[in-house]
Amino acid sequence: MALSTEQRVRRAAVKLFAGKGFHGTGIRDLAQAAKISTSSLYHYMGTKEDLLATIMRESLERLLLGARQATDGVTDPRERLAALVALHVLTHGSRPAETRVVDNEVNALSPAAKRGIVRLRDEYEALWSTAIDDGVACHAFRTGEPAVTRLALLEMCNGVARWYSPRGPLSLDDLAVHYAQLALRMLGGADSDCHDAVHRASAVVTAVWRTPL
Amino acid sequence: MALSTEQRVRRAAVKLFAGKGFHGTGIRDLAQAAKISTSSLYHYMGTKEDLLATIMRESLERLLLGARQATDGVTDPRERLAALVALHVLTHGSRPAETRVVDNEVNALSPAAKRGIVRLRDEYEALWSTAIDDGVACHAFRTGEPAVTRLALLEMCNGVARWYSPRGPLSLDDLAVHYAQLALRMLGGADSDCHDAVHRASAVVTAVWRTPL
DNA sequence: CAGAGGCTATCGATCGATCGATCGGTTCGT
DNA sequence: ACGAACCGATCGATCGATCGATAGCCTCTG
Numbered sequence: 321m322a323l324s325t326e327q328r329v330r331r332a333a334v335k336l337f338a339g340k341g342f343h344g345t346g347i348r349d350l351a352q353a354a355k356i357s358t359s360s361l362y363h364y365m366g367t368k369e370d371l372l373a374t375i376m377r378e379s380l381e382r383l384l385l386g387a388r389q390a391t392d393g394v395t396d397p398r399e400r401l402a403a404l405v406a407l408h409v410l411t412h413g414s415r416p417a418e419t420r421v422v423d424n425e426v427n428a429l430s431p432a433a434k435r436g437i438v439r440l441r442d443e444y445e446a447l448w449s450t451a452i453d454d455g456v457a458c459h460a461f462r463t464g465e466p467a468v469t470r471l472a473l474l475e476m477c478n479g480v481a482r483w484y485s486p487r488g489p490l491s492l493d494d495l496a497v498h499y500a501q502l503a504l505r506m507l508g509g510a511d512s513d514c515h516d517a518v519h520r521a522s523a524v525v526t527a528v529w530r531t532p533l
Numbered sequence: 534m535a536l537s538t539e540q541r542v543r544r545a546a547v548k549l550f551a552g553k554g555f556h557g558t559g560i561r562d563l564a565q566a567a568k569i570s571t572s573s574l575y576h577y578m579g580t581k582e583d584l585l586a587t588i589m590r591e592s593l594e595r596l597l598l599g600a601r602q603a604t605d606g607v608t609d610p611r612e613r614l615a616a617l618v619a620l621h622v623l624t625h626g627s628r629p630a631e632t633r634v635v636d637n638e639v640n641a642l643s644p645a646a647k648r649g650i651v652r653l654r655d656e657y658e659a660l661w662s663t664a665i666d667d668g669v670a671c672h673a674f675r676t677g678e679p680a681v682t683r684l685a686l687l688e689m690c691n692g693v694a695r696w697y698s699p700r701g702p703l704s705l706d707d708l709a710v711h712y713a714q715l716a717l718r719m720l721g722g723a724d725s726d727c728h729d730a731v732h733r734a735s736a737v738v739t740a741v742w743r744t745p746l
Numbered sequence: 747c748a749g750a751g752g753c754t755a756t757c758g759a760t761c762g763a764t765c766g767a768t769c770g771g772t773t774c775g776t
Numbered sequence: 777a778c779g780a781a782c783c784g785a786t787c788g789a790t791c792g793a794t795c796g797a798t799a800g801c802c803t804c805t806g
Contacts, residue, residue: 325781343556344641347766357783359768364781368766424637428557465711468703472715475692476685483684490681498678502685506715538755560792572794573756581792 329354329364333371338417342372342428372425373433378533379418380440383411386528387447390521397455401507402500402514404448405477406521409496412481414525419481448474455507462508473503493518542567542577546584551630555585555641585638586646591746592631593653596624599741600660603734610668614720615713615727617661618690619734622709625694627738632694661687668720675721686716706731 323331332353336345347368351358365371390403412419426437448470455461463469477499486492500514536544545566549558560581564571578584603616625632639650661683668674676682690712699705713727 340640341554341556343554346764348764356781358766359784360782362767427553465703468708468711469715471692471696472689472712475695476689478692479684479688482688490678495681498681499685502682502719505718505721508718559790561790569755570757571792572758575793576755 325354325356325360326364329356329361329371330375334375334417334421337372337375337425338420342368342421342425369428369430369433372421373429373437375418376422376425376429376437377440379415379422380437380444381533382528383408383419383422384440384444384447386411386521386524387444389528390517390524391447391451397451397458397460398504398509398512399517400451401448401455401461401503402512402517403521404451405473405500405503406496406514406518407524408474408477409480409499410492410518410521410525412478413484413486413492413495415529416481416484419478423478423481445470445474452507460507460509463506469506473506476502493522496521538567538569538573539577542569542574542584543588547588547630547634550585550588550638551633555581555634555638582641582643582646585634586642586650588631589635589638589642589650590653592628592635593650593657594746595741596621596632596635597653597657597660599624599734599737600657602741603730603737604660604664610664610671610673611717611722611725612730613664614661614668614674614716615725615730616734617664618686618713618716619709619727619731620737621687621690622693622712623705623731623734623738625691626697626699626705626708628742629694629697632691636691636694658683658687665720673720673722676719682719686719689715706735709734 329350333345333350336349336353340349347358347361350368350371351361354361365374386407387404390407391400394400394403422437422441426434426441429437449466452461452463452466452470456463456466480495480499484492484495490498496518497514500517501511504510504512504514542563546558546563549562549566553562560571560574563581563584564574567574578587599620600617603620604613607613607616635650635654639647642650662679665674665676665679665683669676669679693708693712697705697708703711709731710727713730714724717723717725717727
């Protein structure tokens with residue numbers, strides 16, 4: 321089925337913002353990629369910044385929704401963390417354009433729009449914080465600086481969107497397994513099988529990105 | 534001592550490129566920050582892109598030089614890796630603007646300039662590759678995917694430039710120790726003291742960034 | 747020593763191109 | 777007839793870059 325014009329605009333914007341950056345993308349680039357005129361563009365968006373903010377907010381909401389679904393009902397901190405890592409890696413590996421926009425273009429937003437995005441991001445990171453803190457509290461994890469370890473983990477996982485290619489030797493699921501094991505090692509846990517967490521996270525990612533928001 | 538005009542231009546460019554991105558920074562922004570006119574700007578640089586490329590090349594050369602100095606004569610793969618992590622973290626924590634430009638603005642370069650920068654980056658990453666591969670070969674490290682683990686490590690360390698603040702609770706040296714320990718854990722090694730490697734790396738960073746290129 | 751010539755550092759004015767955005771339309775399906 | 781979808785023309789602003797000019801300083805020469 322053919323894409324609606326609105327979808328074409330959205331996808332063109334995500335791809336261009338991810339590839340050339342927000343300031344490096346002109347509205348004429350957007351119009352050309354979406355195959356409409358620059359004036360028609362404004363029928364589907366507010367300002368260029370509104371378009372960026374919408375893309376970022378929707379991506380973050382999907383990430384947050386997925387993280388909640390993937391950890392819902394999971395009590396063991398090790399499994400919660402493995403689920404978070406897997407979901408994050410799978411999302412960044414399968415949606416590299418969206419996630420790179422979220423990760424790299426926050427500073428292109430006006431202070432007002434930025435606040436909303438940062439609030440969403442903080443909400444997401446809080447899920448990681450509690451998983452790590454709970455694990456430390458019940459001696460499942462060993463780390464002297466939980467906050468620093470959380471940031472190290474998140475940045476490590478963010479990187480996936482910058483280099484992973486499905487045409488490489490590793491499937492995305494294998495990559496997620498590897499990353500989950502790395503994360504548990506960083507937190508002082510014994511090596512463990514993370515395939516279950518990855519499989520569940522994989523289903524969540526598929527569902528979350530199919531559903532319209 | 535007062536800064537030379539050329540130094541003022543360089544520092545203004547680094548700060549602005551890091552904060553607003555290359556495309557988000559106009560030459561009038563640069564001129565204002567350097568306290569000269571836009572025409573005088575062109576006495577000290579070629580094009581705006583030349584300025585960006587110069588900043589990136591110098592920063593990468595300093596990083597590469599530092600990595601070579603920090604690992605020179607160190608034979609144990611564990612110590613080599615700890616030295617690389619420490620040097621990378623200390624550089625990114627003490628020079629966040631320069632390193633963020635290097636990490637984020639590669640795509641703003643023309644294909645020709647980009648090739649040179651990528652070549653330098655590959656040269657740097659090769660140091661990490663051999664350290665990891667050597668460690669795997671002599672059973673000091675355990676990892677199923679050395680290339681993936683290397684990328685995970687590098688991205689984890691790159692993140693430091695995005696969030697570390699010297700006004701936080703952790704000193705940069707303490708952070709480097711923590712990161713080196715995380716890295717060794719990721720590679721399946723036992724917890725070990727990394728203070729020596731950090732201290733040596735710290736001296737290297739100071740020296741490398743003082744010396745004019 | 748006087749002064750001509752050249753070099754470095756700096757500037758105001760301005761270039762053509764491109765920027766994001768808006769306007770007044772036209773073409774449709776309902 | 778009305779609104780959704782679309783466009784060509786064009787707005788003022790800003791973009792990166794260049795121009796010719798000036799002032800200060802060093803060096804060579806007669």
